[in-house]
Amino acid sequence: MSERAAAISGIGQSDVGRRLYRHPLDLTIDAALAAIEDAGLTRADIDGLATYPGNMDTPPGFSGVGIVELQDALRLNLDWYNGGLENPGQLGSVITACAAVASGYANHVLCFRTVWEASAQGDQGRASVTMGSGRGSGFRAGGFMQWSLPFGAPSAANWIAMCAQRHFHEYGTTREQLAQIALNARKNAALNPKAIYRDPMTMDDYLNVRMITTPFCLYDCDVPADGSTAFVISRADAAADFKHAPVHVEAIGSAIHGRPSWDQWDDLTTMALRDAAAMLWTRTDLTPADVDVAELYDGFSFITLAWLEALGFCKKGEGGPFIEGGQRIGRDGEIPVNTHGGHLSEAYIIGMTHIRESVEQLRGLAVNQVEGAEIALVTGGPAGLPVSGTLLRR
Amino acid sequence: MADAKPFRLLPRVDDTNEFFWTGGKDGELRFLRCRSCGYYVHPPSPICPIDLSKDLAPEAVSGQATVHTFTVNHQPWIPGYDPPYVIAIVEIAEQPDVRLMTNIVGCSPDDVYVGMPVEVSFDHHDDVWLPLFKPRAGGS
Numbered sequence: 001m002s003e004r005a006a007a008i009s010g011i012g013q014s015d016v017g018r019r020l021y022r023h024p025l026d027l028t029i030d031a032a033l034a035a036i037e038d039a040g041l042t043r044a045d046i047d048g049l050a051t052y053p054g055n056m057d058t059p060p061g062f063s064g065v066g067i068v069e070l071q072d073a074l075r076l077n078l079d080w081y082n083g084g085l086e087n088p089g090q091l092g093s094v095i096t097a098c099a100a101v102a103s104g105y106a107n108h109v110l111c112f113r114t115v116w117e118a119s120a121q122g123d124q125g126r127a128s129v130t131m132g133s134g135r136g137s138g139f140r141a142g143g144f145m146q147w148s149l150p151f152g153a154p155s156a157a158n159w160i161a162m163c164a165q166r167h168f169h170e171y172g173t174t175r176e177q178l179a180q181i182a183l184n185a186r187k188n189a190a191l192n193p194k195a196i197y198r199d200p201m202t203m204d205d206y207l208n209v210r211m212i213t214t215p216f217c218l219y220d221c222d223v224p225a226d227g228s229t230a231f232v233i234s235r236a237d238a239a240a241d242f243k244h245a246p247v248h249v250e251a252i253g254s255a256i257h258g259r260p261s262w263d264q265w266d267d268l269t270t271m272a273l274r275d276a277a278a279m280l281w282t283r284t285d286l287t288p289a290d291v292d293v294a295e296l297y298d299g300f301s302f303i304t305l306a307w308l309e310a311l312g313f314c315k316k317g318e319g320g321p322f323i324e325g326g327q328r329i330g331r332d333g334e335i336p337v338n339t340h341g342g343h344l345s346e347a348y349i350i351g352m353t354h355i356r357e358s359v360e361q362l363r364g365l366a367v368n369q370v371e372g373a374e375i376a377l378v379t380g381g382p383a384g385l386p387v388s389g390t391l392l393r394r
Numbered sequence: 395m396a397d398a399k400p401f402r403l404l405p406r407v408d409d410t411n412e413f414f415w416t417g418g419k420d421g422e423l424r425f426l427r428c429r430s431c432g433y434y435v436h437p438p439s440p441i442c443p444i445d446l447s448k449d450l451a452p453e454a455v456s457g458q459a460t461v462h463t464f465t466v467n468h469q470p471w472i473p474g475y476d477p478p479y480v481i482a483i484v485e486i487a488e489q490p491d492v493r494l495m496t497n498i499v500g501c502s503p504d505d506v507y508v509g510m511p512v513e514v515s516f517d518h519h520d521d522v523w524l525p526l527f528k529p530r531a532g533g534s
Contacts (some may be wrong), residue, residue, distance in 0.1 A: 084430050137432065139403065140405060140407075141403055141404070141405050147437065150402055150404055150522075150524050151481055151495055151496055151526075152472060153467070153481040154472060155469070157469065157482050158465055158467055162481070165464060165465055166463035208402075211466070212467075213465045213468060213481075214465050214467075263494070263495050264437075264491070264493055266491070386404050
């Protein structure tokens with residue numbers, strides 16, 4: 001059995017926005033019940049539960065809900081469950097759920113992710129992923145943080161900016177090229193009524209907005225949001241029971257072969273995407289040319305460029321010229337990317353909205369529908385480095 | 395005027411990393427090194443990942459390094475860390491796959507580039523000597 005024993009039967013999403021000031025469990029329940037209903041199931045059918053990153057207190061709003069809270073709220077009777085940070089990143093729940101379904105541990109696994117960073121961080125400045133404490137707190141950094149926090153590098157923005165800078169150095173990539181990830185996302189979001197950021201963005205806007213950490217400006221970075229996305233991964237052979245045609249899982253990629261470290265990773269220009277992408281293509285006869293739409297993680301713009309290279313849409317190092325001008329990744333381009341507006345403009349519901357959009361594309365119901373889309377590629381982002389991708393087909 | 399040292403968040407010093415964080419007291423940048431095969435192991439670990447020897451001991455290196463990549467940080471993430479400042483990943487001269495995240499000091503952020511030769515410059519706070527890096531004397 002492989003991941004092809006699994007299919008996405010239902011998707012659901014809560015209200016999404018900046019500072020909703022709603023309890024994250026409340027948002028999660030809305031998304032979960034919507035996904036179960038969308039699958040044509042009831043909560044009694046749900047026998048598996050999976051989430052990344054599990055319940056965490058810091059950074060504020062990064063995760064509000066773990067397995068235990070949702071199971072208890074909905075009184076689910078579970079045969080299998082898995083939640084936590086140390087799995088293949090944001091698509092970790094999908095990949096473990098596919099394994100559980102393929103192994104017969106569960107028939108219908110509800111996967112979810114809730115963020116409430118906007119409300120949790122309130123009107124203060126953006127919290128870093130590591131939340132260093134201030135002067136006089138007695139705080140001391142341990143683990144990986146001891147190697148970054150003392151040097152004022154608490155944020156993934158800093159670490160990924162250094163990956164981008166190395167790419168700029170080795171391959172001559174420019175800010176004007178990188179800008180196309182942000183501009184493309186905004187163009188697509190402008191047509192998406194559910195997107196948070198829909199105002200037009202020009203190259204001048206991009207080049208003149210304030211820098212965060214070179215070469216990243218404000219528009220290269222996601223913005224905190226609140227919301228929950230859920231979906232049901234079911235046994236593909238139960239498709240007759242679904243309300244919608246199933247979206248099949250064709251292949252997954254979860255590999256990480258290099259050192260699992262932000263600074264010791266051998267080739268910063270590829271990030272850890274290299275191995276996950278390579279594994280994905282070993283598990284299918286399909287090739288990049290078969291992909292109709294690609295929803296590629298864009299917590300930071302550079303990650304999308306790195307995924308395009310790692311997945312083979314262009315050669316290593318040629319991501320800059322590939323996206324230059326934006327036509328190739330546009331809705332009518334060679335490979336439409338982040339058709340919903342991505343994390344940069346639609347909403348930063350970390351890693352999960354890309355799956356929702358892929359399913360809507362393959363159902364033919366997306367707001368920016370790619371005509372006849374049959375194959376979708378969805379990827380997650382670095383989350384303590386590990387990443388993964390999933391290839392879906394109609 | 396008396397200039398208070400800029401605030402720094404500090405690492406938690408324990409038996410596994412004390413040689414690293416206090417090396418600057420003696421002006422030395424130190425890494426664990428495998429006595430069997432000579433490989434520098436960083437971050438500290440009980441075992442050499444090359445030959446699986448557990449015979450490791452701290453050893454001083456030259457303190458010379460090269461900027462592998464960098465970013466000029468403009469975002470005020472942490473109170474007391476006043477932007478702009480340069481965060482870099484440097485690779486040490488003895489073994490380029492040993493990298494340190496650090497700050498480049500002693501020059502304008504505009505003067506930092508990938509491939510820049512740098513050398514260690516310790517910044518002492520409490521029981522910790524943070525290894526920062528400055529342009530290498532005589533470097534081009």
